[in-house]
Amino acid sequence: MKVNFYRSANDELLKFAVIISKHNGKWVFCKHKERDTYEVPGGHREFGEAIIDTAKRELMEETGAIDFSLDPVCVYSVTGKNRVNETGEETYGMLYFADIKSFNKELNSEMEAVKLFDSLPSEWTYPLIQPLLIEEYLRRNG
Secondary structure: OEEEEEOOOOHHHEEEEEEEEEEOOEEEEEEEOOOOOEEOOEEEOOOOOOHHHHHHHHHHHHHOEEEEEEEEEEEEEEEOOEOOEOOOOOEEEEEEEEEEEEEOOOOOOOEEEEEEEOOOOOOEOOOOOHHHHHHHHHHHHO
């Protein structure tokens, strides 16, 4: 598995949005109903959707965030087969950072729970990808 970071990419290449999030200084992670691990909110871009709108939609769906700021961090790519990439070819996404001010009380998605952490969890859903995305965010904004 290889993760690369870029300043920009052609918009049509961006297939995913991933949103590193904090609320009151704590890291925000999601726990999927079918897994015992934690993940950063994010997901696939829908046809005709602007990538920023993908990020907003996924953040709201997966965390219940209703009041937040959202800033782009960088373009990233992942090369290698994984649960969402059966071919292993290089796929591109946009990485964002969200400062969440408030949440809806109920989740209406595949997520079972939203957890707040003082430090990063050790039980990652995508351990070869998401920690690297957070490291890159911290490197750029540390």
